[in-house]
Amino acid sequence: MGDDLTCCICGEPLQPPYNILGQRTYCAHHFALVNKPHPGFWRAGVIQIVSTGLISALVAWLAGLLGPLEGPPLLLAGLALAVVPSLIWLVYFYRQDRLEPEPKHGVAAVFLLALVLADVIGRRLVDEWFQVRLWASADSTTSLAAAILIVGVTWQAIAYLAVRLLVYATPEFDERMDGIVYGTVAGLGVATLLNLRYVLDNGGVALAPGVIGVVTTALAQASFGGLMGYVLAEAKFTHRPLWWVPLGFALSAALNGLFSWLIGEVSAVGLGVAYWRSLALGLAVALAAFFCLVALMRRSTEVTLRQSRRSL
Template identity: 45%
Template sequence: MSDVHEHVPKERGSVWQADVASIGILVLFVLLIYGIERFLQPTLGRSGLLVAGVIISIVPAFIWLAFFYRRDRLEPEPKHMVFQLFLLGALLANGIGIPLVDGWFDVPNWLSSSPVLAQLLGGWLIVGMVQEFLVYAAVRFTIYNHAEFDEETDGVVYATAAGIGFATVLNIAFVVNSGGVALGSGGIRIVLTTLAHAAFAGVIGYFLGRQKFEKRPLYWMPLGLMLAAGINSLFFYFRSMLSSGSIKVVGGAANPWLGLVLAIVLTGVVTALISRAIHNNVEEALAAVEEG
């Protein structure tokens, strides 16, 4: 009986608590940056805005890692492996993701000006698939077969680390290519990008965790990749429409905060759905053990 219980998934409530707490802190961070720009009105030259933008790009990753390490005191995870996944996600973004999307496919020069269907398909099959496959690969070909990957929730933790590393490099590239960014609007974009990629990676991690510990059909992981890539495409399409004012809301003006709200909602919904799915899986597994 003990051997069976070793394979029964466990709930890891502190993972979801840490996710919710980190979302709250990131929102406060954006409000702080926005307040500094609006009320203190610091005078920064091009170099100052560049340095400030790079620092702001890194802060969300440190916030997430800090909450992970705090959670780790209750439910130990190999810290070095989580950090390695973060670094690997960053390296894959810089070495493969950005060169493929921006260079090989030249996405910045045609995607946003294309018809809606082409934008959605390009965002899904090119941008989304490249980015989410690299997050998948970061976990699948490193920690996946390690003994420390011993719970379904571990897939979410490790994939999220890779996704946040990926997002961090995307944010730094955005700042550098823009020659610096305004603190308020730049901070909003950086945080929403981090939250969104954490959500996409959470989907990948959930599918990886289920695949490792259950007998899943061959289409299971491709389905997870396509789903994460599709959410990626839809999110950034609607974020662009909301932020530019193309989708009219109350007031009808362009508002970068709407993109942040969308990212918060997306991350919250994905976190809740994954948490509920794992909870249901735990209950089903325990019921099966009791019946056996």
């Protein structure tokens, strides 16, 4: 082994004896961190959810205190609400990869590609080609089918393409956790576009329900993307049957479509569900996907550490 090795996390030059896990080398500080028992995935997830909920409640309270906004102030507030939740969730998911954090330029590239594809391809497919809003409101069955087979599949395909085209075949995609991180980042790119279009198309948003809606959308799209990313990583690093990735994609797309239907179509087409109730149902789906993803993040880290120690 050469003498020019550096820590895979901080880049510090290393001297023998080397701290190695698998193919990665670490400085003493980060080697101790990655080998430290990490029961905090659940705790960090709960703290993140509670903190985000408190921030949302604070914004809603301030909105009621300040009164209704109009014109440019409303639009600026809406744009901030569209972007900030995605950034908050991006930081959270990025920090969960403690073994070897992904390069920031790669994360940014996946995020931006997903955002651009969601606008250039996804939005046009849903709104202009299929014109879902013109016919999907006929009844609840048609509405749900359109949400899953068109909306859910489209947004999930965008996240899949962003990961598959940019990072899947690169050396940086070398553990299961990478699939989750890049998948959540791609999902957040989609969520950011959805939230931006929602704000721009409506000339702003009502802050109280708006902040909960955009935060929930960011959480949901990140979680669906992360679940799909885990499936991709499992397919890359283990022997899985041919149906593994298609099934994982189909499940993620179905959840994506169900979420879209609950927060959008249900209240929009008069199916007997009030806005706040539909938002609560959508949040329930998002939280279920999120906590499933937390369990997979913990499992992915444990598997990587176990395999690395066996190779020593």
